[in-house]
Amino acid sequence: MRKEDFIAKNPLRILIPESGPKRMGLVMARAGLGKTAILVQIALDGLLRGKRVLHVSIGQSLEKTRAWYYDIFKDMVAATTMEDAAGIQEDIHRNRLIMTFNEDGFSKAKFEERLHDLVSQNIFRPDCVVVDGIDFATMERAELEGLRQVIEAQGLQAWFSGRYHRDETETSEVEIPLSCRGYADLFDLAILLRMDPEQKNLVLTVVKDESGATRPGNILHLDPATLMINP
Amino acid sequence: MSKDLEKVRNIGISAHIDSGKTTLTERILFYTQRIHAIHEVRGKDGVGAKMDSMELEKERGITIQSAATYCTWKDHTINIIDTPGHVDFTIEVERALRVLDGAVLILCSVGGVQSQSITVNRQMTRYKVPRIAFINKCDRSGANPFRVAGQIRDKLDLNPVFMQLPIGLEADLKGLVDLVIMKAIYFEGDNGEIIREAEIPADMAEEAAKYRELMLDAASMFSDELMEAVLEGTPTPEMIYDAVRRGTLALAMAPVLMGSAYKNKGVQLLLDAVTRFLPQPGDIENTALDLNDGEKPVILQSAPDAPLVSLAFKLEDGRYGQLTYIRVYQGTLKKGDAIVNSRSGQKVKIGRLVRMHADEMEEIDTATAGDIVALFGVDCASGDTFTASDISMSMSSMHVPAPVISLAIIPKDNKSQINMSKALNRFTKEDPTFKSFVDHETNETIISGMGELHLEVYVERMRREYGSEVEVGQPQVAYRETITRRAEFNYTHKKQTGGSGQYARVAGYLEPLEEGEYEFVDNIVGGSIPREYISACDKGFKKSMEKGPLAEAPVTGVRAVINDGASHAVDSSDIAFQLGAIGGFKEAYGKAAPVLMEPIMKVAVEGPTEFQGGIMGSLNQRRGIIVGTFEEGSYTVVEADVPLAEMFGYSTVLRSLTQGKAEFTMEFKAYRHVPKNVAETLMEEARKKKAR
Incomplete structure (x- = not known):
């Protein structure tokens, strides 16, 4: 399959239209369901489309984050027999920068400083930023608001992961989980990842889209074995 | 010497430069009574540590060439290969790992897991070497073994399990709590040789109980017997040792020990751990390729009466003549026996068989499976397999990276010319990553290797060991x-x-x-x-x-x-x-559509966070691609892929950029296309050179 065909057929097009506005998105899931896998697929989609992605990983090592990309890209190539996979991987490597922090080492000020270093010295000018592992429960709302301002000021597309509590998943209601409500309003787009009521399938549901580009209720699936997004 | 295979340990000591492995080895030799006084690496007594037998190593305080030694501890024979810490000498580390059954990974309790530790760990994983971690320098200001254990999990992807806790840290380091026997251990006497057991300090009882439980949980995964005993509240130390050993051998657990080699704390317990947790030669499955059967892999038997299979893993041309270090994998090697080099088919008679102790030796008559010994006067290359004459086997080949840098050397006089040839002949035989040839167009001798320091060390050795003074040209990148x-x-x-x-x-x-x-x-x-x-x-x-x-x-x-x-x-x-x-x-x-390719190095720069922007900028200016950054507290690591051609003189730039507070390591990653504008310059230079 050609890269262009892969991009066009990517199920993520439902969430990220090719010519859509730059937005701030949130993927909500309880621990261990596959938030990182989704963010990496979103990042890879951007990279395949020639975007530059800054991946901020909090609490995960550089090696592990890199391994996510490697494994998911390998699965993508295997599933689609993508042409010139080695060349594409080279481009991915060139257009991606992973920044890792330990759990208590990340802050809006630090992010702003690092981003400034990258952009002002012309080292890396990202189009998209993926932030994985923020503990929203302990982060001040003002910090989050500041983060949004930094992202907006740089004109970036951004995706975050947010964790909700295990006991909030039993409900069949498709809505923003209680523990995410304190900050979900800061995002333009929110997606909920959960086990479906029959516990057989991982379902990704759009629960909020302020731009109206995506219809709330739209559904994608996540293969529990490979963690790949499917229609 | 113990003939019982169960009581033989072949171990390597690997770590980041300056994490104290030579100091630790020195203590091991002292406590096992192989030496009778301790000399420091950069000691004031000017003797230098035992394992740093090369003059240059003593002067620089780093280990360049691994030296083999052995010692006995509680009726176990421990063969130790001290390995270099700088990545330019990685071939030494790789060779050592190929022949060892287990390893001690030394980490600095202040610096933690640094980039070289990651490289070494990756090599250990490649060769499936079970390992235990020793967190050294717990007496240093800023020591934090708990943070280091976290890094072992995150950066090395190992499962660290505390077997001990420190009693005090930094200048207050007094001793250790042994979480198996639940006792406090103090190291007394002038050199810490007297071990005193006492009750755990009251203020540590709760913490010790918590860490013991964590250790038992982890160990129980590898022993049903221990799991049951834990549930019944009756685990014995033997059960715990057995379970931890199983976990370690399965590469599913890395027991964590700690102390301060310099302050003589914790070394004897580390030796106990080596004998308890690291494998004996029979635990490891080694294979050879049967050359009479289409290179079919054959599992080797450690039995002493099986036909001999052994591997020459290191050559040295020292003051005793040519010395070949050999690891016996199967059968017995006897003085007077005729053995065959399976690469060349050459038959060799074993004249002298010795056991090496750094630069001293001991004559022996036989060596059996699992032993590491040295032979005299055997002409072979590093990596050759020697077998009994009735079989034809080859140990799987070792991974040898291709040289990425070269430079021209010109002898200053005739004597230097003669000695240079002798030196190069020896070095190229000893080290497969070091090569030399004569460029027939310029008539210059070119040496090539894995980095600037690698070549620099050989030039220095030529001067010191062979009295060969050479002028050195500009380093050249090995383009393709x-x-x-x-x-x-x-x-x-x-x-x-x-x-x-x-x-x-x-x-x-x-x-x-x-x-x-x-x-x-x-x-x-x-x-x-x-x-x-x-x-x-x-x-x-x-x-x-x-x-x-x-x-x-x-x-x-x-x-x-x-x-x-x-x-x-x-x-x-x-x-x-x-x-x-x-x-x-x-x-x-x-x-x-021909293209020019250049070696790309994986560079890791470590330093204070405040310099991160500058470090990234400096790598970016060198056509580097910043792959990622890692920040922890006030410390940062920037990883980048940078063309080797751009890395000359980087240490000076980095030093001035960071007030000497940052350091970097690099290793070869891959060959990649040279950008068009750079390629044009290189082609122009080549044209001009040819025209001359």
Whole structure:
């Protein structure tokens, strides 16, 4: 399959239209369901489309984050027999920068400083930023608001992961989980990842889209074995 | 010496530079009574540590060449290979790991897991070496073994399990709590040789209980017996040791020990752990390739009466003559026996068999499976397999990276010239990553290796050990050329200038070869090129690849296919077809979109966070691609892929940029295309050089 065909057929097009506005998105899931896998697929989609992605990983090592990309890209190539996979991987490597922090080492000020270093010295000018592992429960709302301002000021597309509590998943209601409500309003787009009521399938549901580009209720699936997004 | 295989341990001590492994080895030798006084690496007594036997190592305070030694601890024989800490000498680390059964990974309790530890760990994983971690320098200001254990999990992807806790830290380090026997251990006497057991300090009881529980939880995963005993509240130390050993051998657990080698704390407990948790030779499955059976892998038996299989893993040409370090994997090696080098087929009689202790030795008569010993006067290359004469086996080959940097050396006088040849002959035999050759165009001797320091050390050794003074040229990057698309050729070589003529027509195509350097394919049908000239075509292509037309760099990654041609009954000859192939290669090469390739290094810079922006900028200016950054507290690591050509002099730049507070390591990663503008400059330079 050609890269262009892969991009066009990517199920993520439902969430990220090719010519859509730059937005701030949130993927909500309880621990261990596959938030990182989704963010990496979103990042890879951007990279395949020639975007530059800054991946901020909090609490995960550089090696592990890199391994996510490697494994998911390998699965993508295997599933689609993508042409010139080695060349594409080279481009991915060139257009991606992973920044890792330990759990208590990340802050809006630090992010702003690092981003400034990258952009002002012309080292890396990202189009998209993926932030994985923020503990929203302990982060001040003002910090989050500041983060949004930094992202907006740089004109970036951004995706975050947010964790909700295990006991909030039993409900069949498709809505923003209680523990995410304190900050979900800061995002333009929110997606909920959960086990479906029959516990057989991982379902990704759009629960909020302020731009109206995506219809709330739209559904994608996540293969529990490979963690790949499917229609 | 113990003959009982169960009581033999072949271990390596690997770590980041300056994490104290030579100091630790020195203590091990002292406590096992191999030496009777402790000398520090940069000691004021000027003696230097025992394992740093090379003068240069003593002076620089780093270990360049691994030295083998052995010691006995509680009726166990421990063979130790001290390995270098700098990544330029990685081949030494790799060789050591190939022949060792287990390893101690030393980490600094302040610096934690640094980039070199990651490299070494990756190598240990490649060779499936079970390992225990020793967090050293717990007496240093800023020591934090708990943070280091977290890094072992995150950065090395190991499962660290505390077997001990420190009693006090930094200047207050008093002793250790042994979480198995639940006692406090203090190291007393002038050199910490007296071990005193006492009750755990009351203020640590709760913490010790918590960490013991964590340790038991982890160990129970590997022993049902222990799991049951834990549930019943009756685990014995033996059960715990057994379970931890199983977990370690399965590479599913890394027992964490700690202390301060310099302050003589914790070393004896580490030795206990080596004997308890690391494998005996029989625990490890080693395979060899049966050369009589299509290189079929054969699992070797540690039994002493099985036919001999052994591996020469290190050569040294010291004051005692040529010394070959050998690891016996199967059978017995006896003085007076005749053994066969399976690579050359040469039969060798074992004259002297010795056990090495750094630069001293002990004569022995036999060595059995699991032993590491040395032979005298055996002519072989590093990596050769020696077997009994009735079998033909080869140990799997070791991974040897190709050199990435070279420089010209010019002897200052005639004596230096003679000695330089001797030195190069020895060094190239000892170290497969170090190569030398004479450039026939410039008549210069070129040495190549894995980095600036690697070459620098050999130049220094030439001077010191062989009295050979040489002038050193500018380091040169080992560029390569390759093609990116298929191109056809149909070349006729014709020469008719009196005497016998030359005639050969060679046709076919060149195409990129994804893996490997070169492949020759003969698709000739109907004898358009007679059989006897096929090898001449192959030779011609190979010759063409020695120096590519772009920048005189070796050409790699080419498949040359011949599918047609013509010959003449009188005028065709071997040389005519060689020249025909050279012409054909030239004809196709230009059409095959050739590109220049350069070595890319994986660079890791570690330093204070405040310099992160500057560090990234400095790498970016060097055509580096920043791959990632890692921040922890006030400390940051920037990882980048940078062309080797841009890294010369980087240590000076980094030093001034960070007030000397940052350091970097680099290792070869891959060859990549040189950007067009840089390639043009290089080609121009090559053209000018050729014109001269």
